[in-house]
Amino acid sequence: MANVELTNVRKVYGNSVEAVKGVNIAIEDGALCVLVGPSGCGKSTLLRMIAGLESITDGTVKIENAVVNNLGPAERDIAMVFQNYALYPHMKVYDNMAYGLRNRGMPKDQIDKRVREAAQTLELTHLLERRPKELSGGQRQRVAMGRAIVRNPKVFLFDEPLSNLDAKLRGQMRVEIKNLQRQLGVTSVYVTHDQLEAMTLADTLVVMNSGSVEQIGAPLDIYEKPASTFVASFIGAPPMNLVHVTADNTGLILKDGTHIGAEGLTVPTTGAVIGFRPEDLEVAAGHEKHIGGLQLDLKVLGVEPVGAESYVYGVVGGERVVVRVAGRSPSQTGDHLRVIIPKEKLHLFGADGKRIPPA
Amino acid sequence: MIQNNPIGRFIAHIILIIGIMIVAFPIYYTFVASTQSLQEIMRPPLSLLPGNHFWENYSAALFGGVGRIGGVGVDRLLFNTIVMALAIAVGKIAISILSAYAIVFFRFPGRMIFFWLIFITLMLPVEVRILPTYKVMVDLGLIDTYTGLTLPLMASATATLLFRQFFMTIPGELVEAARVDGAGPWRFFKDILLPLSKTNIAALFVILFIYGWTQYLWPLLMTNRNDMTTIVIGLRKMISFADADTEWHLVMVTCILAIVPPILVVMLMQRWFVRGLVETEK
Amino acid sequence: MASSTRVTFPNKLLPYLLLAPQLAITAIFFYWPASQAIYQSVLREDPFGLSTQFVGLDNFRRVISDPNYVNSLQVTVIFSVATALIAMALALLLAVMADKVIRGKGIYRTLLIWPYAVAPAIAGMLWLFLFNPSMGTLAYLVRSAGYNWDPLLNGDQAMVLVVSAAAWKQISYNFLFFVAGLQSIPKSLIEAAAIDGAGETKRFWTIIFPLLAPTTFFLLVVNTVYAFFDTFGIIHAVTGGGPGKATETLVYKVYNDGFVNLILGDSAAQSVILMIIVIGLTAIQFRYVERKVHYG
Ligand SMILES: Nc1ncnc2c1ncn2[C@@H]1O[C@H](COP(=O)(O)OP(=O)(O)OP(=O)(O)O)[C@@H](O)[C@H]1O
Ligand SMILES: [Mg+2]
Numbered sequence: 012m013a014n015v016e017l018t019n020v021r022k023v024y025g026n027s028v029e030a031v032k033g034v035n036i037a038i039e040d041g042a043l044c045v046l047v048g049p050s051g052c053g054k055s056t057l058l059r060m061i062a063g064l065e066s067i068t069d070g071t072v073k074i075e076n077a078v079v080n081n082l083g084p085a086e087r088d089i090a091m092v093f094q095n096y097a098l099y100p101h102m103k104v105y106d107n108m109a110y111g112l113r114n115r116g117m118p119k120d121q122i123d124k125r126v127r128e129a130a131q132t133l134e135l136t137h138l139l140e141r142r143p144k145e146l147s148g149g150q151r152q153r154v155a156m157g158r159a160i161v162r163n164p165k166v167f168l169f170d171e172p173l174s175n176l177d178a179k180l181r182g183q184m185r186v187e188i189k190n191l192q193r194q195l196g197v198t199s200v201y202v203t204h205d206q207l208e209a210m211t212l213a214d215t216l217v218v219m220n221s222g223s224v225e226q227i228g229a230p231l232d233i234y235e236k237p238a239s240t241f242v243a244s245f246i247g248a249p250p251m252n253l254v255h256v257t258a259d260n261t262g263l264i265l266k267d268g269t270h271i272g273a274e275g276l277t278v279p280t281t282g283a284v285i286g287f288r289p290e291d292l293e294v295a296a297g298h299e300k301h302i303g304g305l306q307l308d309l310k311v312l313g314v315e316p317v318g319a320e321s322y323v324y325g326v327v328g329g330e331r332v333v334v335r336v337a338g339r340s341p342s343q344t345g346d347h348l349r350v351i352i353p354k355e356k357l358h359l360f361g362a363d364g365k366r367i368p369p370a
Numbered sequence: 371m372i373q374n375n376p377i378g379r380f381i382a383h384i385i386l387i388i389g390i391m392i393v394a395f396p397i398y399y400t401f402v403a404s405t406q407s408l409q410e411i412m413r414p415p416l417s418l419l420p421g422n423h424f425w426e427n428y429s430a431a432l433f434g435g436v437g438r439i440g441g442v443g444v445d446r447l448l449f450n451t452i453v454m455a456l457a458i459a460v461g462k463i464a465i466s467i468l469s470a471y472a473i474v475f476f477r478f479p480g481r482m483i484f485f486w487l488i489f490i491t492l493m494l495p496v497e498v499r500i501l502p503t504y505k506v507m508v509d510l511g512l513i514d515t516y517t518g519l520t521l522p523l524m525a526s527a528t529a530t531l532l533f534r535q536f537f538m539t540i541p542g543e544l545v546e547a548a549r550v551d552g553a554g555p556w557r558f559f560k561d562i563l564l565p566l567s568k569t570n571i572a573a574l575f576v577i578l579f580i581y582g583w584t585q586y587l588w589p590l591l592m593t594n595r596n597d598m599t600t601i602v603i604g605l606r607k608m609i610s611f612a613d614a615d616t617e618w619h620l621v622m623v624t625c626i627l628a629i630v631p632p633i634l635v636v637m638l639m640q641r642w643f644v645r646g647l648v649e650t651e652k
Numbered sequence: 653m654a655s656s657t658r659v660t661f662p663n664k665l666l667p668y669l670l671l672a673p674q675l676a677i678t679a680i681f682f683y684w685p686a687s688q689a690i691y692q693s694v695l696r697e698d699p700f701g702l703s704t705q706f707v708g709l710d711n712f713r714r715v716i717s718d719p720n721y722v723n724s725l726q727v728t729v730i731f732s733v734a735t736a737l738i739a740m741a742l743a744l745l746l747a748v749m750a751d752k753v754i755r756g757k758g759i760y761r762t763l764l765i766w767p768y769a770v771a772p773a774i775a776g777m778l779w780l781f782l783f784n785p786s787m788g789t790l791a792y793l794v795r796s797a798g799y800n801w802d803p804l805l806n807g808d809q810a811m812v813l814v815v816s817a818a819a820w821k822q823i824s825y826n827f828l829f830f831v832a833g834l835q836s837i838p839k840s841l842i843e844a845a846a847i848d849g850a851g852e853t854k855r856f857w858t859i860i861f862p863l864l865a866p867t868t869f870f871l872l873v874v875n876t877v878y879a880f881f882d883t884f885g886i887i888h889a890v891t892g893g894g895p896g897k898a899t900e901t902l903v904y905k906v907y908n909d910g911f912v913n914l915i916l917g918d919s920a921a922q923s924v925i926l927m928i929i930v931i932g933l934t935a936i937q938f939r940y941v942e943r944k945v946h947y948g
Contacts, residue, residue: 064546064659085552097543101565110561111551158551378852382749383756389746390763393823396778397766399789403781415789463675472670477660478766484671493934497903498882498926501910501919502688504903505683522681525674542659555661584771587907588883602771606889609777618787625777632769640762647825648832 013165013198014040015061021068022056030056032222033070038215041196043189047209048219049245054202055170057219061200062168063087064130074165085114090159091168095175096151098143098158104130105139108158129161132191149180156188160195166201167192173208187209206246210234218242243286249322251358252289252332254307257282263305265328274305274354279361286358289322289335295349304351307332311348314340322346380602397629404428404622411618423619431623444624447601451583452631454519454600458582459575461524467567470533471559475545492527496587504591514598523582529574536570539562573646576639583632601628686927692920711921717905720897721905721922728901731815732879738819740871743826744864748856750827751834761831768824772817773885779817780890803891807898810891814899817890818883827873833867834860880929902926 012169015038022031031053038044046054056138059065061072063084071078079087089110105126130136133153143151159167172188173181174339189212192199201208209216210230218225218233218241226238227284230246237243241316243251256263258278263271286304295306309325309332321340322333325348334350359367403411406421431444472478473485496503503522512518512625540563548558586602593599596607605628608621636643696707715721734939742798750760767775782790794801803809837860845859884903893900893908900908906926910919 059546062546062550084546084549089550091547091550093547095541095543097541097547099544099562100546101562102424108461110548158547165608228463235501302526377680379753382752386746386753386756386760386764389742389749389823390760392742393764393767393820394784396775396820397770400778412787415792419764465677468670469674472817476663476667476670478664478667481667487683488674488678491678493685493927493930494682495930497906498885498923498930499682499685499689501916501922502685502692502908502923504911505688506681506685521777522677525677525682530674545659545661549661555663555666562824579715580769583769584774584885586771586773586888591911602773602885604793605777606773609780609889622781625774625781628768628774629770632771633766636769637762640765642660644761644765644828647828 013075014038014073015044015166015198015200016073016076016314017057017061017070018065018073020060020072021056021069022053022060022065030222031060034219034224036215036217036224036227038198041198042191042214043199043201043212044215044217045201045203045209045213046217046219047203047206048225048243050204051221052219053222054204054219058168058170058200061166062089062091087166088164089166089168090162090164091170092155092159092172094171096143098151098154099142099248102142103139104135104141104146104154104157105141107143107154108161111158111162125163125205126157129157132160133157137193148176149184152176152184156191160191165198167197169199171203172201173203174205181208188212207247209218210246216246218245220245226240227244236366237286237358238366240284240360242285243358247288249289249333249335251286253284253286253360254327254330254332255282255284265330267329269308269328271306271328272351276305276354276357276359278359279367281362283362283367284360284364285352286360287352287356289333291356292334292350292352294334294341295351304353305357307350307352309334309348309350311344311346313343313344314342316340377615384402391566400622400625400629404619404626406619406622408619411622422423424440427619427623431620442596442599442604444601444604444627446597447599447604447624448627448631450516450519450598451600451602451628453516454585454589455579455582455632457516457520458523458585459578461520462526462529462578463571465573466522466526466529467533467564470530470537471563473530474537475535475555475558479555488525488527488530490527491525500587507592512592514593514595516598518592519598519600523588526578529578532570533567536567540566546564569642570646572639572642576643577647578636579635580632668815689920689923693924695920696917697919707917711917712925715918715921715925718918720900723897724900724902724905726899727811728880731811731818731883731899732813732899734798735822735879735883736813736872736875738815739822739875740826740868743823744830744868746823747827747830747834748860761828761905764827765824767821768828770821771885772821772883773889775821776814776817776886776890779813779820781940783813795866805895807895810895814883814886814890817886818879821886822875822878826875829867829871830864833864837863868873870937873933877930877933878934904931911920 015036017034017036019037020031020034021029021232023029034057036044046057048054058066060067061074062083063086067080071080074087074089074227084219099107099110102110108126108129109122112125126139127136130139135150135153135157136155138146138150143154146154152175164275169188173184176184201212203212215227215228216230216233217227220241226233226242233242234246236247236305240253244253254267256278257266258273259297261270262273263276263278265271290366293304307327309323309327311323311325313324315322315324316339320338321336323336323340323342324331324333326332334348359369361367399416402418402420403416404427405418405424407423410416410421469484469488473481507513507518507522510518512521544562545558548562553561584602585600589603590601593603596604599607601624605621605624608624609616693711694706694708695704696711697704726804746764750757750764770778780788782788783794783801783803785791785795785804791801801809803813839858842855842861844853866922880901881903883901884907887899887901887904888907891899893904902922905924906919906922909915909922
């Protein structure tokens with residue numbers, strides 16, 4: 012089987028747009044690596060360079076320890092699932108799946124066996140004689156997957172394969188893709204801008220921002236220890252609250268000049284950003300002093316009950332924050348709410364946005 | 371749906387029927403004339419029902435070795451016309467599908483220049499360059515040849531533009547999927563692009579067949595010999611009102627023979643033709 | 653968005669090979685003769701064809717001031733406007749009627765598209781059979797009604813004959829486009845107008861006709877081009893530009909001066925003027941296409 016290794020991979024379009032700026036990623040054999048990031052950050056470009064659909068400006072791409080920079084897409088032994096599926100509209104499902112094998116000159120009976128096996132796995136057998144336009148969105152998605160798996164390639168590449176499905180179907184297919192990938196054990200690279208998809212699918216998560224890798228790691232590690240404010244605000248929903256602070260000898264000063272107690276937190280003189288997840292806050296019952304936590308006074312701007320929990324939107328020191336509380340919200344719009352951030356749940360970032368590990 | 375009144379609909383039918391009569395009458399009249407004897411034709415008014423000289427006239431025109439057009443039979447003229455219409459239709463489609471393929475699916479220096487060079491030919495119909503074109507044809511020895519009759523008409527900006535427009539609607543991902551599936555430019559063309567263009571090709575075929583069949587100025591210029599000309603030009607040569615010997619009944623037959631094949635093509639391929647025509651000209 | 657740039661194949665030589673046939677034909681049979689026409693339009697040959705001389709815009713000046721040329725310009729304008737108007741008006745009437753009927757739409761269409769397949773020259777001949785004074789049945793009827801009908805001698809009547817033939821041939825084409833145009837008008841608009849109390853005639857003039865404007869305009873350009881160029885066959889086969897010069901259109905005159913009268917410089921200058929007219933018409937057509945894109 013195959014590992015995939017990217018070393019200092021760069022992509023410059025024309026000679027001005029640097030879409031990918033020196034990326035290093037090592038993907039182990041059989042792992043599912045998810046590239047996530049905002050629109051335009053270079054995910055697709057990177058994936059297409061692995062596929063051989065886009066030339067590599069600089070650096071090397073290795074598949075199974077062999078440099079593939081100069082190989083065409085057909086020679087890299089990869090298969091790809093596209094966002095719009097890219098099924099051949101004039102071919103039946105069967106022929107769509109068989110086309111790549113035929114081009115490789117595989118004998119007919121073998122092709123037939125492979126196609127039928129793949130169809131079985133994906134429950135497509137009864138659809139083999141249909142054309143793409145006679146299929147539902149979810150079925151087309153499956154055919155696109157089928158076309159990838161019949162090839163039995165070294166690497167699967169997915170470019171936002173679920174973004175054209177409705178929310179419910181997307182959830183189902185996400186689980187199916189994960190299971191299928193486990194079952195087949197094929198190394199995969201999966202591009203998405205949906206952080207939920209990224210979190211649930213990834214063995215290795217790569218968070219990208221404007222052409223560079225911000226952080227690589229296991230999804231939960233990244234969730235728990237985001238390397239930068241960018242990652243912090245991108246992973247998790249609702250995103251982590253970020254509040255700018257500076258320090259003087261009396262404590263911390265928020266953006267609008269409000270003083271709060273430092274509670275033993277050391278903040279660089281250049282200022283810092285403190286981060287805390289909406290679900291990590293405790294609502295103080297009265298005005299009692301809580302030990303070992305930062306206390307913030309929140310002016311409530313609005314409340315969104317969603318059933319099992321409620322989101323309280325408010326401002327602290329001139330910056331917006333969200334608090335998640337279980338069940339019904341204790342406060343209403345216009346109220347003041349005191350919240351406590353337990354020290355161990357507090358994230359601290361420098362003025363440059365980089366994480367400052369706890370002392 | 372607004373239910374318009376039955377009287378309005380009735381009037382609509384009447385108007386349409388009158389319209390059809392206007393549109394069909396000249397053709398019907400010629401058909402009627404083609405079944406009359408020369409004497410009957412020369413003595414108007416003609417009866418509105420076909421006469422009883424159908425077999426006589428048609429076999430005379432087709433097999434009678436009619437000497438009216440400088441010793442050339444109608445079969446020869448029909449053959450020339452079919453060659454011309456088919457060659458132009460097929461050649462034009464082939465040539466323009468290839469150049470549209472190059473322009474849309476490849477990037478190469480000079481691409482836009484070539485595109486404009488093709489595009490500008492829209493503005494250079496034969497009519498605006500009659501004499502020099504004739505001279506080029508003479509210099510190349512192409513007068514009275516099938517090559518001369520067809521080849522110069524095979525370059526077409528319209529067909530190229532049509533294919534280009536259609537190709538641009540083909541999603542890029544489809545090309546990439548094909549490349550991942552191991553298809554090079556030729557395989558992609560043959561396995562994916564051609565099958566997807568089927569309807570466009572069919573529509574264009576009808577339009578271009580008619581275009582080739584109905585050419586007038588071009589064969590008029592390019593042919594001197596009667597046995598190399600088309601049936602339309604042949605007909606023109608047969609008609610002479612000054613000449614008392616004009617065998618009008620045979621002229622009528624020839625006329626019908628010149629009209630029927632393209633009408634059949636249009637009728638039989640109506641579905642593609644109508645859609646193609648309306649889409650082509652957008 | 654990445655998809656806005658076309659996905660392409662990396663081959664370098666292949667595209668040139670694919671373009672070669674079209675470019676070769678275009679260069680030899682389009683550009684070379686066209687440039688010759690321009691070149692000759694500023695030259696004058698001596699009567700013996702022994703020497704040629706650069707004369708600048710002299711040929712153009714002479715052509716434009718030639719009363720025969722002015723005449724043929726007038727003839728062309730009258731012929732084109734009349735042909736376009738008649739062909740479009742009849743086609744629109746038939747299309748609106750066909751849109752109204754419920755049964756037989758397909759049959760009507762089938763029976764109305766015949767003339768599209770008829771060569772213009774043959775269209776001319778068909779009408780000539782009907783209307784020529786010696787044997788035409790309709791000519792016979794007109795004459796027995798007491799009207800002095802002879803298109804071979806009377807210039808106006810000759811014009812009527814060629815216009816009829818040219819318009820007749822173009823009805824099918826216009827009909828198909830008007831039908832398509834009518835079909836693309838949302839039924840809900842017409843229903844809304846009906847609810848607003850507009851009667852059938854009013855609906856046509858206030859809703860349908862304005863919404864058909866793009867189609868109408870497009871057809872106007874196409875019909876003008878048709879009348880200018882494609883009708884050469886009709887003129888050549890039916891009247892030969894006569895009687896007198898009553899039906900001598902611009903294209904017919906280029907042909908006649910070049911081939912029959914062998915006045916090369918003048919014919920070339922006329923070709924160049926025609927080229928300018930075509931460029932103008934094409935430009936108008938493309939302005940229209942752009943506008944249509946904006947409307948969606
Ligand atoms: N062919 C191209 N030429 C020039 N610039 C390009 C080209 N393709 C992409 N880019 C630019 O490169 C950057 C990265 O594009 P890419 O398609 O990789 O983004 P992405 O992360 O996949 O975004 P999305 O989530 O919207 O798909 C963008 O700024 C884009 O504008
Ligand atoms: Mg993308």
